[in-house]
Amino acid sequence: MQGPHEKSCAFAHFISWFTTIIGRVFISLFVPAITFLVLWKVFLFLRDSDAPQSIIVLVAILWGVGGVAMLFVISNWLVEQLPGNWGRRLQPFVFIGPAVVIMGWYLTIPVFRTLVLSFKDPLGQDWVGKGWAIFNNYKFAFTDRIMLETFRNNFLWMVLGTALSVGVGLLIAVLADRSQFESIYKAIIFMPMAISFVGAGVIWKFVYTYRGEGVGIHEIGILNAIVLALGGKSQPWLSLPPWNNLFLIIIMAWLQTGFAMVVISSAIKGVPFELLEAARIDGATEVQAFFKITIPYIKGTLITVTTTIIIFSLKLFDIVRVMTGGNNGTNVIANEFYLQRFTYGNTGRASAIAIVLLLAVIPVIINNLREFNKNRRAF
């Protein structure tokens, strides 16, 4: 390569130009190839190696996180190598591509499979005749006594559970923002989130448990103890319909308020101080400043949090499963789905229930899209 002759200068230029293009193409292929090869080798190492656990764990973490980061860097780099407008056109897909592909694989395709299964027989095995019979599972989902009960309960969960979680979360986020002990308060409200559902179940059993009446029976649940100390009669809280739903919803609020609080709090931190100061200088009280400045500013976050918790309350089943098993009028859609799918083996029915759950959230999605389009100011 060194010292090209003058005569062959033009030729050399051509070679040079040619190899540059080829070089780009080769590098475009080679770099990802090397990357994938390295990732694959490490994957094999992780899968088959007998190295000490701590080393495997360390390599795994580095490999997983680094691998994903590298994939982004390289695919972006590749797209930027493309000539002209192609880079601009393709780049958004590099950004959203992995998310869409993974979600498609893990969630969207299974949803379509579920849709197909929901039109089969209750077991989800064979096709049922012609005509309206394919809606039999939906007929079940909308007419069965237990299903109707779950609709009522899920509505309760959605309204009360969301209101409680978001309301208290907002209250704490706003108040704690003005207190010097903010982190302590927030840690306390957050703590339930760190507890597993099984742990939460135990915790609340010690609140609601009922031992019955009789000589020598001591209540070990704090709620009954308080009621007894106030001169009342102990109650089997979780088998008293419809109130037992409320007691279960309180558990959800206890668990989820931490979520609402953390997200809202991080939004409140984003409210520009100058705006608040300006409002105060204009003579607004704290309450006025809150409603005029803070609330509009964090409105998007409030909608997000509310949406998330509504959806969470629709999907929720662990609390019900652990605390009451869905008995005494406390069943919810997701618990019935779980029972039909895994305990009764009714895949078809369960699929229809899951689809109904998806349908239930359509209004929420539409509302969100409207908000989304309102802020649409993309480049």
Next chain:
Amino acid sequence: MAAGKKSQKKKSALIINGVLILICGIWLLPTVGVFITSFRDSQDIFNSGWWAVFPHKEDINIGEIILDDAVDVNGKIPVEGINASFEELREGITLPDGRKLTWIGNKRSRKIIISERQWVGFANNLSIDNYKDVITGKEITFTDSAGNEILRKGNNLGGAFLNSIAVAVPATIIPILIAAFAAFGFSWLKFPGRDLFFTMIIAMLVVPLQISLIPILQDYTKLQLNGTFLGIWLAHTGFGLPLATYLLFNYISSLPRELLEAAYIDGATNFTILVRLILPLSVPALASFAIFQFLWVWNDYLVSLVFLGEKSRVITYALASIVGEKGQDWHLLTSGAFVSMLLPMAVFFMLQRYFVRGMLAGSVKG
């Protein structure tokens, strides 16, 4: 005037703290109860409420009376100067001098206990045995065919802890990374199909992950991803992505447009804007989602059971196998819940310092 404002401020601070303390008290009460329970003996847990560990007044036995056979237990029973029926005695009768008579057992026992209300101090039978049992794994003893006592050490919680970390850390960071790119794309880039894909993502929020487990397992079986860390990271990524994208989208799309405009004018590419500008600005949102994703992965049982299995058991699996199948070993459940809570709480405190005011200070024009 100024002084009035100051006292006003003090007053409102007092109210604010008062309300917060009240709410936090309610929030803490169930947890405190269980925290105390986790130190109690497994039998005590069922015999008295957890508040019994605090000083309180209790009936202390100071003597007993055995009625002789001549006494008719079905009529009024003369005892300690009063006449009372069996039922009354069973409920307990307080004598004028403050002593209390309580019939113990049924009519055949003929036993009455005399007690006095006395103060009982802090319970002294609290111990860390439950925690020892959980951490080392409960020891199980039984007799084998030769009549020997066999003792088997429980499971390796330390290893499970490591595995949980190996699962949870990448399963937290990977979805955040992917979601941050996607959220940026959805908020600030124009491309065909944007609405469609975004609708899909919000719709996926409500999909119960249970419907995906079987199809994904079928794919994993073909790809030989079963039991690998990669498999479970991808699974948690897939299940966590909708919320991650949604939350980050909400945050990133609300960043001031002027900021990005300026960067584009300076000739920055999308990628550099995202990495140099958007990500640092989104730290509060990233941190808050990181916490939740970490918690969900950490506390997950079913997904790791299906995709990771026994080979690399995670902490929820290890704890679940300590506590018997049908048994409600509440003393172990309570202490186990606290052991597995330690790391998530540490992560919370670690990330909490990113929730600070003024990340955007100075970057906003009025």
Next chain:
Amino acid sequence: MSKIYKLLVIGLVLSFVLMACQPATPAEEPAPVEEATAEEAPEEPAAVDPLPQGQELANAFDGLYEGTVVTMAGPFTDADAVKFDNSIVPFEEATGIDIQYEGSKEFEASITIRVDGGDAPDIVDFPQPGLLSTMVAKGQVIDLNTVIDNDWMAKNYIQSWLDMGTMQGPDGPIMAGVWGRANGKSLVFYPKAEFDTAGYTVPETWDELMALTELIAADGDTPWCIGIESGAATGWAMTDWMEDVILRTTSLENYDKWVAGELLFNSPEVKKALSYVTAIWFNDAYVYGGQASIPTTFFGDAPTPMFDSPPKCWLHRQGNFITSFFPEGKVAGVDYDFFYLPPIDEQYGKPVLGAGDIYAMFNDRPEVRAVIQYFSTADSVKGWVEAGGAISPHNDSELDWYADSVTRGVAEIILNADSFRFDASDLMPGAVGAGTFWKYMTDYVSGSIDEDTALQQIDESWPTE
């Protein structure tokens, strides 16, 4: 800039040449070990004489499958898992087959997912046959008629067990599994020492049982300890009671019809049986804590007050497995004992209600065949029997294996039962047996719905095909 590219091109070309010379790494790498053995093994000559259970078990003891792995899944965790593991150790040592057992708390969900997902363990232990029958109907289970010698099965199990192990597959009935462990349920436990001191006597008939109940109540105690809370499975303890009483108040034919869905819940027979149960359950003077406490009391905690001194309740009807929930240090035959739940109507004899664990096979490999053949012998459960907590359903088990008088007594009752019936809720379709039957009975006991609604709703939930 362009120089670098040139250099790179050369390097690239070279490396591609090199790479092309290497074998393609990823695709061929993981050669599944299991499939290889599956293909080879059947061709192996039958070097050893077959055992009565089958050829593979003999091969296994001859060491032909040494180093192979058989995976198992089931609901045992904690102490049960250890006892199970220990009871198969002699087999593992003798054959060199490694049986890897994985127990989980969300057993139902995880096993459904793994089987449907094509990742089934080799052998699965089902504590209730209902879920297994769903899988048999989908054609996912291997027919054991082709695996274990039929004569041996007929010899080593009583007919009831074989009937219950026969399930309807897509191509007709198959032998879905072998019974590895049994439970007897028609038992009433009582605190023996205190019971004797108080001068109570063990009842032989239902009338005597009710008289004893009345007597204990008159003495000022609540006679019965009852609790049916069991998380997502709350209610099963109630259904066990009902089944026991139905066996005692109507014919076996009716019981079988009831299990098959031909006798309605809302029928005089079932209602009559229910009235016997509620006569005890709904009388607050008879139940410790009163009726309202029954659905909120964990079934494992229910007998605990029986061991208070003096006892707060005296009678507890439950299966033999309940002894592992008794407080530590209580000695069978001294601190507690049991009696057979007395018959109500003489013409129906002394029926026994039971349940058990059925082991089904999902992958057909020689070593798996060997293991399942082994589970059809009492040796497989011997260690567990001796450790306590299990009863062997096998005819080749021996009574003197049992560690204490109580389990031995239960085993005797099961082995000698003139009529043995399986837990009805386990045999009914899952939606009823593990669903509405439990649920509505719990609701009924809690008082949130009445008897007619409860029974009617169960009938309505019966699958219609």
